Amino acid sequence: MVHPHISVLLQEWLEALQNKHILTYVDCTLGAGGHAEAVLHKHPEITKFIGIDQDQHALQIAKKRLEPWKSRVQLIHSNFSELESILKESADAILIDLGVSSMQLDEKERGFSFQQEGPLDMRMDQTAELTAEEVINTFSEEELGEIFRDYGEEKRWRRAAAAVVHHRGKHPIKTTKDLVDALKPAFPSYFKKGISPYTLVFQGLRIYVNRELDVLETVLPHAIERLNPGGILGIISFHSLEDRIVKNRFREAAANRFPLDAPVDLAQPRDPIVRLVTRKPLTAGEEELKLNPRSRSAKMRIVEKL
Ligand SMILES: C[S@@+](CC[C@H](N)C(=O)[O-])C[C@H]1O[C@@H](n2cnc3c(N)ncnc32)[C@H](O)[C@@H]1O
Structure with a gap:
């Protein structure tokens, strides 16, 4: 069967797991199950495989x-930010492959892509309440500007927010195409390095709707805490905002500054609790880049529990 999503940095992850004896494995972002299938093939010793995704499809x-x-796989519809309550025991390996899947991007009804017209939705979890349409039509100009600036890293965030508010005063913005039409006046001729100006606004909106940075901050300490000694945690991220969080939290855990979420005055120095397996993030090699352009922005960082 052909699967619509090509797993990124798969060989690198399999190599990291190579000499591990894995009994309990957690895939926090199961997606099309590509990493999962390969890991289950390579590690017949796995007795419990927990696969989490917030997308029912x-x-x-x-x-x-x-x-x-x-018989060994347990599938859970949840946000991985609930890992602490989902995972009762400790695990030998945990993978978090962030972001959206190709299936989500390609399904125009999900509203993730500005290249296809669809409802302005962008929820990875179809049962969540907040949609991109609600954000775009009800948030203030200031709030929209902050979303485009902080989560999209869009330099023209002020113009983009003003253009949205101006447009929605005349017509409600219901589809991805409506949003592109609303943004057009903010970016008259602005196609830098082949990146469409809408990319960053759409990215910011998607990150906000799905609380992507908050849930990442929440899961990291729990994922590290639930690993057995010698167990490993791999995170694949797709933009600098995510990678920065992963890099900083991993460094803190590898230094003597844990617990990660304690207020400064309570964070007593402790022994390092992980070893950095990757000092620099792993990125896709030439072969993979040729096969899968989406791997271009992928970065994987791995730690091993001490
Ligand atoms: C990049 S895809 C994973 C692809 C998968 N590793 C494979 O090889 O097929 C990311 C998946 O993670 C899910 N996801 C993203 N953030 C999530 C979260 N906070 N909680 C649960 N699932 C999440 C998305 O719905 C999507 O299906």
Whole structure:
């Protein structure tokens, strides 16, 4: 069966797991189950495989793909920020492959892409309440500007927010195309390095709707805490905002500054609790870049529990 999503940095992750004896494995972002399938093939010793995704459609696809291992696989529809309550025992390996899948991007009804017209939705979890449409039509100009600036890193955030507010005064913005039309006056001729100006605004909106940075901050200490000694945690990120969080939290855990979320005066110096397996993030090699352009921005960082 051909799967619509090509797993990124798969070989690098398999190599990191190579000499590990894994009994409990957690995939926090199961998606199409590509990493999951490869790991289950390579590690027949796995007795418990927990696969989490907040997208019910992804879980259905992964369920079929992981059928051969169904007695050992447990699928959970949840946000990985709930890891602490989902995972009762400790694990030998945990993977978090962030962001959206190709299935989500390609399905125009999900509203993630400015290249196809669809409802302005952008929820990875179809049961969540807040949609991009609500944000775009009800948030103040100032709030929209902050979203485009802080999560999109869009330099023209002020203009973009003003253009949205101006446009919605005349017509409600209901589809991805409506949003592109609203933004056009803010970016008259602005196509830098082949990146469309809408990319960053759409990125900012998606990160806000799905609280992507908050949930990452929440899961990291729990994922580290739940690892067995010698267990490893890999995180694949797709933009600098995510990678910065991962880099900083991993460095803190590898130094003597834990617990990660304690107020400064309570954070007693402790022994390092992880070893950095990757000092610099792993990125896709030439072969992978040729096969999958989406791997261009992927960065993987790995730590091992001490
Ligand atoms: C890049 S895809 C994963 C692809 C997968 N590793 C594979 O090889 O097929 C990311 C998946 O993670 C899910 N996801 C993203 N953030 C999540 C979160 N906070 N909690 C649960 N699932 C999340 C998305 O719905 C999407 O299906």
